[in-house]
Amino acid sequence: DIQLTQSPATLSASIGDRVTLTCRASQSVDEWLAWYQQKPGKAPKLLIYKASNVQRGVTSRFSGRGSGTEFTLTISSLQPDDFANYYCQQYRHSPWTFGPGTKVEI
Amino acid sequence: QVHLQESGPGLVKPSGTLSLTCSVSGGSVNSYYWTWIRQTPGKGPEWIGTIRFSGDTNYNPSLKRRVSISLDKSDNHFSLKLTSLTAADTAIYFCGRSPLGDYVDYWGQGTLVAVSS
Numbered sequence: 756d757i758q759l760t761q762s763p764a765t766l767s768a769s770i771g772d773r774v775t776l777t778c779r780a781s782q783s784v785d786e787w788l789a790w791y792q793q794k795p796g797k798a799p800k801l802l803i804y805k806a807s808n809v810q811r812g813v814t815s816r817f818s819g820r821g822s823g824t825e826f827t828l829t830i831s832s833l834q835p836d837d838f839a840n841y842y843c844q845q846y847r848h849s850p851w852t853f854g855p856g857t858k859v860e861i
Numbered sequence: 862q863v864h865l866q867e868s869g870p871g872l873v874k875p876s877g878t879l880s881l882t883c884s885v886s887g888g889s890v891n892s893y894y895w896t897w898i899r900q901t902p903g904k905g906p907e908w909i910g911t912i913r914f915s916g917d918t919n920y921n922p923s924l925k926r927r928v929s930i931s932l933d934k935s936d937n938h939f940s941l942k943l944t945s946l947t948a949a950d951t952a953i954y955f956c957g958r959s960p961l962g963d964y965v966d967y968w969g970q971g972t973l974v975a976v977s978s
Contacts, residue, residue, distance in 0.1 A: 759905075787963065789963075789964035797970075798955055798957075798968035798969065798970055798971050799906065799955075799965070799968060800968070801964060801965065801966050804963075804964050804966075810966065842905050842906065844906075844908075844964060846963035846964055849919060850908055850921040850922060850923070851908040851963070852908065853905035853906045853907070853908070854905055855904065855905045856904075856905050
């Protein structure tokens with residue numbers, strides 16, 4: 756199985772900060788990577804698919820980059836609603852796998 | 862707007878079978894792919910398996926001997942069966958829609974299943 760690692764595990768930031776989260780894959784997944792946001796007690800919400808495509812209805816403050824084994828999710832200007840857990844998922848090689856997450860906190 | 866809702870027992874005995882249903886509204890299970898994912902607190906989600914509108918399935922090998930996903934087009938829902946349960950199967954179970962059997966763009970709210978005697 757492809758292992759995904761995310762860094763940092765926890766990110767402390769302030770409103771208005773530009774933050775970048777990283778996801779690394781144990782082998783190439785090309786651009787077949789998605790990012791999700793999850794708040795406590797809720798289902799994950801799709802933010803980005805195919806590494807850099809913003810899901811319809813998601814604010815343009817979120818952007819994704821990368822290919823192969825290294826990917827980033829950037830929030831351009833952190834807002835109160837953005838404090839949450841963020842997970843990456845690869846869908847290049849079955850079984851699809853998720854990373855352990857990055858918690859963005861104040 | 863597609864809406865998904867999981868239903869099923871919240872408590873199942875060890876060695877028993879878990880049966881969950883995901884009811885779909887605002888869309889038809891006769892298209893797209895339909896997925897089950899689970900998550901234990903504080904961990905990343907775990908993909909269980911996906912069924913295509915044609916009935917073709919793809920399961921996580923770690924669960925393959927115990928899992929079955931089926932589709933009911935007449936009632937517009939899909940279902941999960943997981944057998945030989947242990948405490949390690951205690952988790953929140955989510956159903957979702959996958960555009961091409963890949964990522965999940967619509968999710969159910971999730972249902973907590975505890976395996977305990």
